[in-house]
Amino acid sequence: MPDIKLFELGPTRSSRARWALLEANLSYESIGNSVDIIGSEELRKVHPLGKLPAAIIDGRPLFESAAIVTAIADLVPEKNLIAKPGTWSRYLHYQWTSYALSEMEAFLQSNEVNRLEFLLPREQHVPDIIEQNEMLFRKGAAALDDYLGGVQYLVDDRFSVTDIFVGYTVSWGHEDGLLANFPNLLGYLDRLLDREHCPLTRH
């Protein structure tokens, strides 16, 4: 069994890694689970910005939730949680995780940074950016909604860690009230929420 330590906290993006570990049926040591872990010395040794999630897998540090869920899925090839390395389907995994991060989640993150004092002091907020972020998120979401009109899941039309990653982004958009007019995204989210280990919240 691999030795896995996960720096995590509740519903943050670390829940992607926790969900992948549960689907993989891999046990792990949970580190943190308190807001004090963010930015701590201990976490900075693994993630240079002190953000969550971060993991140590067989002694090797890894950060960014996309990298962590990919590594977890590759630990258990028999579970079919990700397309095999070197296949076109694997490139589609990278395509959709990169797409969700850059064309959708980046705008949600910018909104959060410009709303919460916890992340940035109020005097550094740029409230005018929020409307533009919502418009750009919807643009990215519209293309994903179109794609999900023809399939149930993103790669090879079967559940994989690609859906764990992208599902979190879609759920965050829903929480921010940005999924009106995207019925396929709402249906996709429902399918993910029906899964036993899904940590996402029904909004």
Ligand SMILES: N[C@@H](CCC(=O)N[C@@H](CS)C(=O)NCC(=O)O)C(=O)O
């Ligand atoms: N792209 C990163 C985002 C990491 C991130 O921003 N995590 C948040 C929690 S959801 C965090 O630790 N925020 C604390 C901060 O920004 O200082 C990932 O997907 O792992």
